[in-house]
Amino acid sequence: MPTGVAIRDPRQQLFEAAERVLLRTGPTGLTSRAVTEEAGVAKGVLHRHFTDFDGFLTExxxxxxxxxxxxxxxxxxxxxxxxxxxxxxxxxxxxxxxxxxxxxxxxxxxxxxxxxxxxxxxxxxxxxxxxxxxxxxxxxxxxxxxxxxxxxxxxxxxxxxxxxxxxxxxxxxxxxxxxxxxxxxxxxxxxxxx
Structure with missing residues (x-):
């Protein structure tokens, strides 16, 4: 996603993307890259809202x-x-x-x-x-x-x-x-x- 474009509720968008990836590929396919690609956002968006990927998964x-x-x-x-x-x-x-x-x-x-x-x-x-x-x-x-x-x-x-x-x-x-x-x-x- 280009810089400067507002994302509506990025946390929820990432959670929904993670669920879709989980359903499609299972736990082994769930990576930060897969989640951000599925959500259509830059990888930095995940790290801006969560301490790390395990922090994201915990939430x-x-x-x-x-x-x-x-x-x-x-x-x-x-x-x-x-x-x-x-x-x-x-x-x-x-x-x-x-x-x-x-x-x-x-x-x-x-x-x-x-x-x-x-x-x-x-x-x-x-x-x-x-x-x-x-x-x-x-x-x-x-x-x-x-x-x-x-x-x-x-x-x-x-x-x-x-x-x-x-x-x-x-x-x-x-x-x-x-x-x-x-x-x-x-x-x-x-x-x-x-």
């Missing part, structure tokens, strides 16, 4: 975590409505949208990114750890309402649901599973707690 993932927190609030508000299986199915499909799956792969692939995210309070695999917390909070609310067993261990159920669902979504070439496959995983995992 990209934090954005997904913040989005997850908002969706988690909506899921918690849904406790006591609909069915537990339908609520969990919808939540897992949301967590593992194509960008979410790509971001999980990115976090797993980049040690420095995980280190920075953990310094900000993430645990385990960042984004997945927060997703487990959201699911556990929802399951605890449903347990308190008597819609799942009083002795259900939500801190085991939540990551079990995430891991099983991630296996369904992780194959980029196969595409996303249908809702029925996700619901089958959910009903199987929570069957003992229903």
């Amino acid at each position: 990209l993932v934090r954005g997904r975590i913040d989005r997850l927190a908002l969706r988690g609030s909506a899921l918690l508000a849904a406790a006591g409505t609909g069915t537990v299986a339908d609520n969990l199915t919808a939540a897992l499909i949301d967590v593992f949208d194509p960008v979410g799956v790509a971001v999980v792969g990115l976090v797993i692939a980049r040690d420095e990114l995980r280190t920075r995210l953990r310094a900000l309070g993430s645990t385990g695999i960042p984004l997945m750890g927060e997703a487990a917390g959201v699911l556990a909070g929802y399951l605890a609310a449903e347990r308190d309402l008597g819609r799942i067993a009083g002795d259900a261990d939500v801190d085991v159920l939540a990551p079990t649901l995430l891991g099983a669902a991630h296996l369904l979504f992780a194959d980029r070439e196969a595409g996303a599973p249908d809702g029925g496959a996700v619901r089958k995983v959910v009903t199987t995992v929570v069957a003992g707690a229903a």
Whole structure:
């Protein structure tokens, strides 16, 4: 982009470009050059707004975590409505949208990114750890309402649901599973707690 041309919200433009690159090439193709080329901006724009590329990636993932927190609030508000299986199915499909799956792969692939995210309070695999917390909070609310067993261990159920669902979504070439496959995983995992 020529010097002197104003860029509307360059940070958001770079984040959106990074998501497109991630979807197209996966974590190995996500470089600062690929992002700035995709965004149609000079490479210096990224470094003007972020300390370095891992700083940019940290904010990209934090954005997904913040989005997850908002969706988690909506899921918690849904406790006591609909069915537990339908609520969990919808939540897992949301967590593992194509960008979410790509971001999980990115976090797993980049040690420095995980280190920075953990310094900000993430645990385990960042984004997945927060997703487990959201699911556990929802399951605890449903347990308190008597819609799942009083002795259900939500801190085991939540990551079990995430891991099983991630296996369904992780194959980029196969595409996303249908809702029925996700619901089958959910009903199987929570069957003992229903």
